[in-house]
Amino acid sequence: MDSTTQTPVKKNPKKANLLDHHSIKSLLDESVTEIVTSKGYPEDVRLSNIRLLIGSIIIAIALVAQFYKKEVGICHILDYGTYILFNVILQLIIHTKEKNAILFTYPPEGSFNSTGLVVSSKLPRFSDMYTLTVESADPKSISARPKVEFTKSVTKWFAKDGVLVEGLFWKDVEALVNDYAKEHKKSK
Incomplete structure (x- = not known):
């Protein structure tokens, strides 16, 4: 077998206990972090x-x-x-x-933007409504953009057995990050 050929790695499905509010939020927050960092935003751990x-x-x-x-x-x-x-x-x-931040980032490498992101989430107890917010890490910066957010039911992203439907969740989070980036272009 050629060493340059990579076989797709089967990932274990991400699963949460649907009766445990913290399990759901933790899994979603972890996935948000993966999605945002995969879009080129390096995590700021300072x-x-x-x-x-x-x-x-x-x-x-x-x-x-x-x-x-x-x-x-x-x-x-x-x-x-x-x-x-x-x-x-x-x-x-x-x-x-x-506050409710789950991720602080630096701006993407090669970007003209001088500020990273603060990604926050909320999942109130006894509620299925998950709110995800993306805003500038430095709101006073000239390159700061208006914050964007969505609130959706977690039932849209989980199967009955508690497995996260990553494709659907990925699209929603990616669209939110893209909306944040697009918002600045409109205001120019």
Whole structure:
């Protein structure tokens, strides 16, 4: 067999527990990330790295506070105060920067656009309506575009056995990303 010939790799179907809201949202969010990055938008993990760093600092402070053998006094007050401060900082980052974001990206390579995307999703509890939003990572940038979104029932993308019909979902997400890119061209 010729080494340059590639045989198509059979992928396992993506399956979610249709009775579990988090399973459905997680599978859809994971698929959105695959779709957007496959369209040339490299993932920006800087915010995730900052969150990990702050989380590591919080853990280190907690370990020092727990195992440092010293009388209760100013050291413990400083430890707990610092612990609380870093937790507040972490929560502020989550609530102000991340919100419902599932993906932050850089602009596509070779693009004249200077801002990436923020892709957000919502799937309210006890609802089948999934909302996907694409907006600029830097809304104040001159190359920022108006946000676009759709809200659709997840029943359109899943078979009865919980398998995601990837082709249908791919088309919807790809159309949304294309609408975001097209919106800017109209405003010129």
